[in-house]
Amino acid sequence: MTHATIFVYGYIFGIIKQAAPDALTANDFERCAMSPTTETARVISKMHSMRKITPDMDRKIAAAFAQITEFDEQDAHRLQPVELQGSWQRGYYAAINGQPLSAWGEITAARKAKGWSQAQLAEALDVSQAYISAVESGTRNATAEMTAKAKEVLGV
Known part of the structure; x- marks a missing residue:
């Protein structure tokens, strides 16, 4: 996984966290940073079932996913190294601070x-x-x- 891709996953988590701050935990944060593909899918599903994702958020999430230009099925299920997790966190804080992707x-x-x-x-x-x-x-x-x-x- 590239820094750019993992940055986007962090950004998506940040979008969701802004809209539903009490629905996501520190454990969700940690799990998504380590395994962004699988855990982001889990969090999105969780938020949909809780009816926390609005149509506007869906559009923002879809636009963010459109920024991902490569996908490796095997890499998607691996725990990501710490240096990539840092890019995830930068994406998260960019979203939290309202920076455009x-x-x-x-x-x-x-x-x-x-x-x-x-x-x-x-x-x-x-x-x-x-x-x-x-x-x-x-x-x-x-x-x-x-x-x-x-x-x-x-x-x-």
């Missing part, structure tokens, strides 16, 4: 997972650190070409 959310998660600073990514992309900061914070939009280049550099 974007390619740069995934890029930021991959950058952090690699242990790169914004300055290191900026150097690899031949732009300023201030530019990377502005794009990651959402105050500036990156071009499609810059987004593709960042994904390539980080292996997203």
Whole structure:
């Protein structure tokens, strides 16, 4: 599983947690971070049976799932390593903080997972650190070409 994919699973959990804060437990959080595919399906099913998922949430969840571009059946059932769980948590907190799910959310998660600073990514992309900061914070939009280049550099 890639950092970008696991970021999306965390984001989905965050969407659900925002809408039904008392319905999910710390155990749900931990289980979803370790085994996102299986546990996210379980949580979504649980929330549907409790009638906690609205049509608007369903649309947000579907849009998030559409961001996942690869799926490995065997990998989906494995416990994920700690470094990937960190990307899950970044996705979760992005949703909790109301950040939109974007390619740069995934890029930021991959950058952090690699242990790169914004300055290191900026150097690899031949732009300023201030530019990377502005794009990651959402105050500036990156071009499609810059987004593709960042994904390539980080292996997203």
